[in-house]
Amino acid sequence: MSDTSPTVAAAEIARLAGVTRATVSNWRRRHADFPAPTSGGTETRPVFDLGEVQKWLRGHGVQSADSPVQRLRSLLRSDVDPASVPTLIGQIGADSSPVHAAVNAAIGVVGLKQTLDTLAERGLDAVPSTGVYPTDHPVAALMADLLAASASLPRSSILDPACGSGTLLIEAARIGATSLAGQDSLPVQSARTERLLSAELPGVSVDIRTGNSLLADAFPGEKFDAVITNPPYAQRDWGADQLALDMRWEYSVPPRGESELAWVQHAISHLVPGGTAVVLLPPAVASRTSGRRIRMELLRAGALRAVVALPPGASTPRQIGLQIWILRRPDRAASEDSIFFADAARLPHRGDTQPDWQVLADRLIDSWRYFDHGDTEAATIADFSAVVRVMDILDDDVDLTPARRVRAAVDTGSVASSAHAAVALLGEHLAYLRDTAATLEVWPAGSGTALRxxxxxxxxxxxxxxxxxxxxxxxxxxxxxxxxxxxxxxxxxxxxxxxxxxxxxxxxxxxxxxxxxxxxxxxxxxxxxxxxxxxxxxxxxxxxxxxxxxxxxxxxxxxxxxxxxxxxxxxxxxxxxxxxxxxxxxxxxxxxVHPVDQKPYAEAFRRLHRLRVAAVHTADAAQRAADLIGTGLTSGALEPPTKDE
Structure with missing residues (x-):
């Protein structure tokens, strides 16, 4: 720790003053007395003396939005090296320095979790985050609920080998786990998770360790009732060369470009017979040619039980639709000849990408429960889920993309009724579009004079x-x-x-x-x-x-x-x-133009906007109706009308 004065960046000044960073930039340009940058920053990211900034804000009548969390952020940036944050987390409760006092003050106001998040921000400053993403709470809760709905052994002991901030382990405790184990390659993450879980789950055994789970498994030989994890994606240095002969590769050695399938097999290796793993993966894992052999062996052994497609935007990275794989360590007494697929991306959404989580969770959990308890008929929902024989998937591609399997399982009755409803909805949109277009009167010719x-x-x-x-x-x-x-x-x-x-x-x-x-x-x-x-x-x-x-x-x-x-x-x-x-x-x-003369133009532009929106909704309804009618015709759910109809 240093003896220098605390410094703050522009973003922290914005938080301090309760304004945007653009406002801070304007202050710097327009006020000659704004504090000059200090050493320690860069040209693109300057830093400023905290005391000077606070004095300037007071002098210009800006009410400070200062808080214990903001003061802690400032002290961490100026006095704490990122590498020492895990040690600081382990010393929470001490009051031997200004930083410790700031930590305790923040806990008193916002609680332990938010304070740990603030500490972790500093600890992660120097850490590249490529391929490492947090698990959004709705997805974490869904993964835990899928595990709870499984027809497997009691889930008293659960492992997360890439535990990050502990989101999935907290959900594991919610569904009844009494022993939680986790590992993360970053010391700040393992320290943060250990502290949080130990404080918030006093009746649960917590064991969080540091290290790379693939290269240095901290739980060698240990077995758990379940594994739940969101492992890193697209790792190129996961240890393919060093681990070529590793005993965990029961379903074939993962190629260098298939780090995710290495994590899948790592998860299975830590399960007791009959234990279940729920793993969040990018969609490419289901179809890449290089992973075909492992996917085939997982299916043949009955280890892969379900693949669920989430819509893009459901969790980070938001530009892709992630998948949940449910796996089970084969029990010799069991024989599995089918797999469950669900395409949650086809459910109604809020906006363009956000799913209705309540509808998604209820439908998916019920369908998975029916399937895992042997009721394949109840598990199948038209345009959402399908139960497919393993032998029907073992082709040249072994493609596990849910949309491909769900679309092939067509409920003719449901398609017919959905198509009729879509046509009716299209009619409503067309009527609204016509009504909106009718508000556009004949427009008089203009004078051609350009407006100033x-x-x-x-x-x-x-x-x-x-x-x-x-x-x-x-x-x-x-x-x-x-x-x-x-x-x-x-x-x-x-x-x-x-x-x-x-x-x-x-x-x-x-x-x-x-x-x-x-x-x-x-x-x-x-x-x-x-x-x-x-x-x-x-x-x-x-x-x-x-x-x-x-x-x-x-x-x-x-x-x-x-x-x-x-x-x-x-x-x-x-x-x-x-x-x-x-x-x-x-x-x-x-x-x-004078405000009074703006009004006719404003009303005209508002009408044009409504027309454009009506056109977009009508086009969407037309596409939906066309898709359903096409599906109905090709599946036999609908027949083309005769000339007399």
Whole structure:
């Protein structure tokens, strides 16, 4: 630990003052007396003396949003080396230094978990995170509930060989585990998890160890009733050469590019006969050619019992749809000739990507329970789950992608009724689209006189409009979960499709009713950038990295007038870049029109927006109806109408 004064970065100043990082940047540009950067930072990430910043904030009338957690963050950054954080976690309760006192103060205000998260932030500063992702709580809870619904041995002892912050082990305790074991390659993670579980689960035996589970298994030869884990993905240095003759590879030696299948076999090796493992994996593991041999052997042995596809966005990394594999260490008395598949990505969603977790969990857990208890008929749900014979999968590919198997198991009655319902819904959308189009009267010809315009930069200096947020930051682990509006949502005319969470870049200020939302990027077809006024489900969401939020003075600039002219031909000059075309918001030009004269334009732009939204919903309904009718015709659930019908 050093004797230097605590320092803070721009993001920490923003938290301290309760503003955005863009505001801090403006302070630095506009106020000559703003504290100068100190040594220890970089040109792109300067740091400032905490005392000087606090003095400047007080001098300029800025009420500090200081808190014990923020003070702790500042002390950790200035006084604590990341490598010493595990030791600091082990010394919680001591008061021998200012840092220990700050830790104790934070615990007194926000509790142990949030304080440990703050300590871990510092401990992980120097650690690359490629392939390592936290397990979102809904997914962790679902994995534990699937384990609880299994027809296997009692689950009193559970191992997580890549335990991270302990999310899955906490869920394991919820379903009744009395002995928890975990291992993580990062000392800060194992120290953090050990401390948290020991404090929050006093009646449970906790044993957390440090080390790389594949290269240095901390529990050699030990067997557990169950394993639940979210292992690292796409590891290239997992030890393929050193572990070529390892006894854990009962189902064939994992190729260098199949680290995930090494983790799968590691999990099985720690199970008692009949024990169950629930593993979260990327979807490529189900179909990569290099893993075909291991997938085949897992199926032949009856070790792989289920593959469940989650929708993209359900957990980090959010750009892909992860899968849950359920495995069981074969018991010689058992003979398995079928496997359970579920495609949860086909369930109704909130927005574009977030599933309805209650519907997903209820349906999936019930279906899995029926299957694992032998009722294959009850386990099969049209367009959601299927039970497939192992011999039907053992082809040249051994492709375990759930969508491929679920689509092949068609319930003709369900398809027919769904198709009829989809056609009826399409009719409703078509009627609404016609009604919306009917509001667009015959438009009188214009005079052709160009309107006098001003740039957004000029309007901002005049206080007519301001850019709410032009920068983003990683969402804090203790922040409430909010919907996230992406640039793609704007371009497609849909509502927020994501959720905040660790590792998601978002603005710290939520969207308000009447804000003007603009995509920073041009869409794939070269169309004008998406722009609309926030209303309905937009309000309260946070803008993602590709979204610019403008807030107008409504007495001087109608939001819909502003949003409509963002897409004008004159604003093509505001699009810059060669390969990635993006918007420079300060170069946008908006007509300088009296507020009274803005109203007709604003109402017209609002009608056009409703027409675009109606068109998007109608197109979605048409695609859904066409897909179901096509499935019905090819499966025999529907027949083409005769000429007399």
């Amino acid at each position: 315009t001003a740039t957004v930069g000029d309007l901002e200096r005049g206080g007519v409009v301001r850019i709410v947020s032009s920068s983003t930051e990683l969402a804090d682990s203790d922040a409430p979960v909010r919907p996230v509006l992406s640039a793609r949502d704007l371009l497609s005319g849909r509502g927020p499709s994501g959720l905040t969470g660790p590792g998601v870049q978002v603005s710290s200020e939520p969207i308000r009713d009447g804000d003007v939302l603009v995509s920073r990027f041009r869409d794939d077809h070269g169309a004008a950038q998406g722009a609309r006024v926030a209303e309905g489900e937009d309000v309260g969401a946070v803008p993602g990295a590709g979204v610019i939020v403008f807030r107008t003075d409504p007495d001087r600039m109608d939001p819909w007038f502003f949003a409509g002219f963002v897409g004008s031909p004159d604003n093509s000059a505001a699009m810059v870049g060669a390969t990635t075309i993006r918007l420079d918001p300060f170069r946008l030009r908006i007509p300088n």
